[in-house]
Amino acid sequence: MREFFLRLIPVGILCCLALPSAAQAQSDAAKIYKANCVLCHSADGSGDSATGKAMHAKDLRSEEVQKQSDAELADVITKGRGKMPAFGAKLKPDDVAKLVAYIRSLANKK
Amino acid sequence: MISSLLTLLTPKAFAVPSYSRQTGLPCASCHYAPPELTPFGRTFKLEGYTFTTKAEVTDDKKDHNAPLHLLEAFPLSILFDTSLTVTKSPQPATENGNFEFPQDVSLFLAGAWTSHVGSFTQVTYDSQGDHFSWDNTDIRYANKAGQLFGKPFTFGITLNNNPGVEDLWNSTPAWGYPFVGSNAAPSPSAGALINGALAQDVAGVGGYTMLNDHWYLAGTMYRSEHIGGAQPNAGTGFGLNIRGVAPYWRAAWQTSTKNNYLEFGSYGMHVKSTPNSVVGLMDSYTDFAGDFQYDRTIPQFKNDVLSIRGTYVRENSTLPATFAAGGAAQASHHLNTAQANVEYHFGTRLSGTAGLFDITGTRDPLLFAPAAVSGSANGSPQSNGYILNVSWWPEQNVDLAVQYTGYFRFNGAQTNYDGAGRDASANNAVYVLARFVF
Numbered sequence: 143m144r145e146f147f148l149r150l151i152p153v154g155i156l157c158c159l160a161l162p163s164a165a166q167a168q169s170d171a172a173k174i175y176k177a178n179c180v181l182c183h184s185a186d187g188s189g190d191s192a193t194g195k196a197m198h199a200k201d202l203r204s205e206e207v208q209k210q211s212d213a214e215l216a217d218v219i220t221k222g223r224g225k226m227p228a229f230g231a232k233l234k235p236d237d238v239a240k241l242v243a244y245i246r247s248l249a250n251k252k
Numbered sequence: 253m254i255s256s257l258l259t260l261l262t263p264k265a266f267a268v269p270s271y272s273r274q275t276g277l278p279c280a281s282c283h284y285a286p287p288e289l290t291p292f293g294r295t296f297k298l299e300g301y302t303f304t305t306k307a308e309v310t311d312d313k314k315d316h317n318a319p320l321h322l323l324e325a326f327p328l329s330i331l332f333d334t335s336l337t338v339t340k341s342p343q344p345a346t347e348n349g350n351f352e353f354p355q356d357v358s359l360f361l362a363g364a365w366t367s368h369v370g371s372f373t374q375v376t377y378d379s380q381g382d383h384f385s386w387d388n389t390d391i392r393y394a395n396k397a398g399q400l401f402g403k404p405f406t407f408g409i410t411l412n413n414n415p416g417v418e419d420l421w422n423s424t425p426a427w428g429y430p431f432v433g434s435n436a437a438p439s440p441s442a443g444a445l446i447n448g449a450l451a452q453d454v455a456g457v458g459g460y461t462m463l464n465d466h467w468y469l470a471g472t473m474y475r476s477e478h479i480g481g482a483q484p485n486a487g488t489g490f491g492l493n494i495r496g497v498a499p500y501w502r503a504a505w506q507t508s509t510k511n512n513y514l515e516f517g518s519y520g521m522h523v524k525s526t527p528n529s530v531v532g533l534m535d536s537y538t539d540f541a542g543d544f545q546y547d548r549t550i551p552q553f554k555n556d557v558l559s560i561r562g563t564y565v566r567e568n569s570t571l572p573a574t575f576a577a578g579g580a581a582q583a584s585h586h587l588n589t590a591q592a593n594v595e596y597h598f599g600t601r602l603s604g605t606a607g608l609f610d611i612t613g614t615r616d617p618l619l620f621a622p623a624a625v626s627g628s629a630n631g632s633p634q635s636n637g638y639i640l641n642v643s644w645w646p647e648q649n650v651d652l653a654v655q656y657t658g659y660f661r662f663n664g665a666q667t668n669y670d671g672a673g674r675d676a677s678a679n680n681a682v683y684v685l686a687r688f689v690f
Contacts, residue, residue: 176396180396191291192291192295193295227275228276232308
């Protein structure tokens with residue numbers, strides 16, 4: 143039994159190291175989303191705000207958005223589409239990737 | 253009450269291209285027609301003019317180090333106005349047909365200063381004064397805090413120099429109709445204090461919140477700040493010297509559907525002032541106002557927008573200082589001002605607006621004394637009339653406007669209102685404007 147717990151220690155340490163990293167990535171993505179996307183798409187991705195309605199912002203949780211591939215979503219964020227401006231000059235590719243992952247996570251919260 | 257209706261009839265600021273350069277969005281994203289804000293424009297302002305999609309010099313916050321978010325493009329813009337004003341009858345001993353080239357030129361520092369601080373700052377050259385002077389300024393900190401009681405919540409702090417300039421709607425005086433206007437044609441002598449009498453003559457600090465995208469609450473405290481006057485302020489030569497602080501308040505409720513937007517609100521101000529001094533008897537003004545704005549997007553007509561706006565201001569004033577100085581026949585006064593207008597936007601290229609205004613209040617032969625053109629023979633502040641405006645936008649940053657202002661009554665009467673034989677309709681004016689902003 144003691145050996146079993148001793149073996150768990152390095153696993154636990156690895157988990158402790160990995161968890162902040164994953165949480166940090168989520169936190170970074172949330173910050174990027176809040177700074178750049180909330181204005182039109184709302185905090186929950188619905189776009190159900192006066193601004194979102196006026197700009198005809200997509201519901202990021204909808205099937206129409208979620209069925210797009212990561213590359214397609216990244217392309218829209220980078221180059222813009224319709225009334226949505228391009229963020230390619232501001233956001234680095236890894237930030238765009240984090241944002242895509244965050245948009246995926248919004249669908250799960252619906 | 254001692255102010256004229258200058259804000260009713262003088263030009264206001266505009267869409268600012270540096271915001272467009274900062275956001276990567278066309279003017280039409282923030283404006284139905286400048287300076288009328290869309291919901292996106294209101295949110296952009298609410299959030300401190302900081303939203304950007306463009307490249308920044310950045311440094312992320314790490315450990316105990318401060319972050320940096322600096323626009324690569326310096327947020328400067330220029331406005332150039334040239335205009336022609338023709339009144340029905342010339343003002344005595346003056347030439348009719350005023351061609352002003354330029355009427356105004358403005359420089360704007362307008363954009364994000366940091367990730368949470370941005371500005372609308374304007375310096376304007378006035379051709380009649382032949383000098384630049386500090387114009388409307390709103391520097392604000394904003395924080396999209398996230399949630400309060402489970403609802404979206406934004407709050408901010410504003411430093412500004414004009415009560416109402418921080419407002420998000422086009423129904424209130426600072427950004428209300430008419431959006432452009434002549435500075436050469438006569439205008440009524442009476443107007444509520446909040447209608448611009450304190451504009452660029454005060455300094456204020458205030459806070460605001462938007463809760464759940466519906467409820468907006470704001471308050472600002474003002475002190476006199478006479479640009480061009482000596483500091484510390486002795487009040488000499490200035491008709492309004494705020495004693496202590498003057499509170500301004502604002503509450504509004506908004507709601508929207510896909511094609512409809514509605515706002516109802518209230519705003520007001522309380523001012524204690526001593527004319528030409530900072531000691532002695534004080535005049536007191538309290539303005540209570542209500543306003544509304546409705547915007548209807550019409551999908552059947554290529555998303556044309558119909559806007560209806562209105563505001564009513566009730567001013568109660570007691571003027572013991574002015575009375576003691578012989579400037580008023582009695583101390584107690586009131587003034588009612590009302591405005592309403594309807595505008596149709598044909599896309600972003602053409603807009604037509606019709607507006608009515610009405611001013612009534614206490615008669616006072618000293619406060620509204622007879623004087624050629626600008627005075628009142630019967631001491632009445634009553635004026636009413638209409639303003640028609642057509643603006644054509646060949647490009648989103650070029651406004652070619654024709655405006656007609658007609659008066660039913662001017663400073664208390666239809667005929668011989670000033671005691672010098674001038675009729676109200678003599679001040680009817682045609683105003684033609686070409687405005688470029690880049």
